[in-house]
Amino acid sequence: MKFKLESDFAKHVKGPELLRVYLLMGSQPFLLSRYRDQLIKKAVGSNANDFSLHRFDGAKFDLQAFYDAVEALPFLSEGQCVTLDAQPDQFDSGLLKELCAILEEPPATTCIIITLRNTEGKKEKTNAFVKACDKAGGIISLDARSRSDTLRFLRSRAQKNGCELSSTCAAYLMDRCGDDLQLLASETDKLCAYAGEGSITKEQIDEIACAILQAKVFDLSRAILRGNFTQAMDLIDQLCQQREPAAKILAVLSNAFVDLYRGYCIRQANIPVARAAPELGYAKNREFVLKNAMSDSGRFSPVQLGKMLKALTETDLRLKSTGANDRAVLEYGVARLFSLLGNC
Numbered sequence: 001m002k003f004k005l006e007s008d009f010a011k012h013v014k015g016p017e018l019l020r021v022y023l024l025m026g027s028q029p030f031l032l033s034r035y036r037d038q039l040i041k042k043a044v045g046s047n048a049n050d051f052s053l054h055r056f057d058g059a060k061f062d063l064q065a066f067y068d069a070v071e072a073l074p075f076l077s078e079g080q081c082v083t084l085d086a087q088p089d090q091f092d093s094g095l096l097k098e099l100c101a102i103l104e105e106p107p108a109t110t111c112i113i114i115t116l117r118n119t120e121g122k123k124e125k126t127n128a129f130v131k132a133c134d135k136a137g138g139i140i141s142l143d144a145r146s147r148s149d150t151l152r153f154l155r156s157r158a159q160k161n162g163c164e165l166s167s168t169c170a171a172y173l174m175d176r177c178g179d180d181l182q183l184l185a186s187e188t189d190k191l192c193a194y195a196g197e198g199s200i201t202k203e204q205i206d207e208i209a210c211a212i213l214q215a216k217v218f219d220l221s222r223a224i225l226r227g228n229f230t231q232a233m234d235l236i237d238q239l240c241q242q243r244e245p246a247a248k249i250l251a252v253l254s255n256a257f258v259d260l261y262r263g264y265c266i267r268q269a270n271i272p273v274a275r276a277a278p279e280l281g282y283a284k285n286r287e288f289v290l291k292n293a294m295s296d297s298g299r300f301s302p303v304q305l306g307k308m309l310k311a312l313t314e315t316d317l318r319l320k321s322t323g324a325n326d327r328a329v330l331e332y333g334v335a336r337l338f339s340l341l342g343n344c
Contacts, residue, residue: 003140006031012138013038020106021137023129025116030181031142032115036083043081043111051075058086063095067102074109083113088125096125100132112137144179147171147285153181154188161192164199173205176215179285183210213244214252221256224337225296232334236327246326247319250333254312261305263293304340311336 001019003009013035022039024032044052054069056062061084069082091099106112114133119126133139145153151170158165165173165188177187187209191200194208216239223232239249266276273294277287297305315333319326 001138002134003138006140006142006145009035009138009140013042018042018111019137020108020110021103021112021114021133023114023116023133023137023139024142025119025126025129025139026142027117027120027144028142028181029117030185032117033182035140035142036085036113036115039111039113040081040083043079043113048081052080054080054082056082056084058084058090061086061090061095063098066099070102070106070110070112072110079109079111081111081113083115085115085117087118088116088122088129089118091125096128100128103129103132104135106136144283144285145181147174147179147288150174150179150181150184150285154184157185157188158192158200161189162197163192163195165191166199169200169202169205172202173209175218176205176209176211178212178214183212213239213248216244217249217252218256220249220334221253224334224341225299227338227341229335229338232338233331236331236334240327246330247316250312250316250319250330253334254309254316257305257308257312259289259293260297260300261309263290263295264297264300264302264305266290267294267297300341307340308337311340 003012024035026032040048040053052074056066056069066082066084069080072080074080103112103114114129116126116129130139144150151167151174154170154173155165155167158170173184173187173191177183191204191208195204216235220232220235220239223229223235236249240246262276262280266273273287273291277284277290280290282290311333315329315336318324318329318333322329
């Protein structure tokens, strides 16, 4: 059974039905852990012990011990639960085949819960897990939530901590920290502890929240587009002090200008963002990136945009081939962007 929507799976977890096997997979550790813990409680109650709950890790997996735990009869409980936290590439083909055979027909008294992380690019092994678990249980993919759902999550978490987080500030926190719910939850808790009570402000987010590389480079791109050369160089200095590789900074910066070019193209073609975003490979919760790019691109000509992309490409080539000081090459490339925009 495959659950297409997280909301449907959440209802199932709260309901009376308990399947023999659950496969929770995706890129959100926070959701994987939360639903795993809820299913454990559903399977063996809140007083789980060594007889009713058996935990396994894919990094040091013992197939025989796993099989014994799955096949064991319940002791001092109505049923038992076996969990496995793993990544697809931790199993060779032979071990995976034997494991999947166990997953296809577990005893009726055992509930197996598998959390599968880092599945991207591991289709063959991931599909083997999916095929085996589909026969005896349920499967849910827990990837990034929509932007609106994440905003509600953040506001609710802040409220439970006695603080108020406006939609604007919640969106700003997302822009600074990304869409990983585990990181966002941690940063929200930290902000609430700092604020104590009342409304959380943007200034507090800037002061307390740890910005991811993408957010810092976003600030860099905004400084370039607004003609603030001093701020741009200060941001490069901050990133270098954090030991971020120049090539990585340039890659993220280049993506921002690619977004700008795409925004210009879809605005000229009069294509709705909702249609253009999935066709260009943007996730649902990243549509706002394209929407912002459409707005920002209105100030530039296609010739300017083309020259900026060419300058970034040449800077990347210089980083990878000349052996020059990486920071100097990065700063020179950013200076060229200012020159092309007429800001210097």
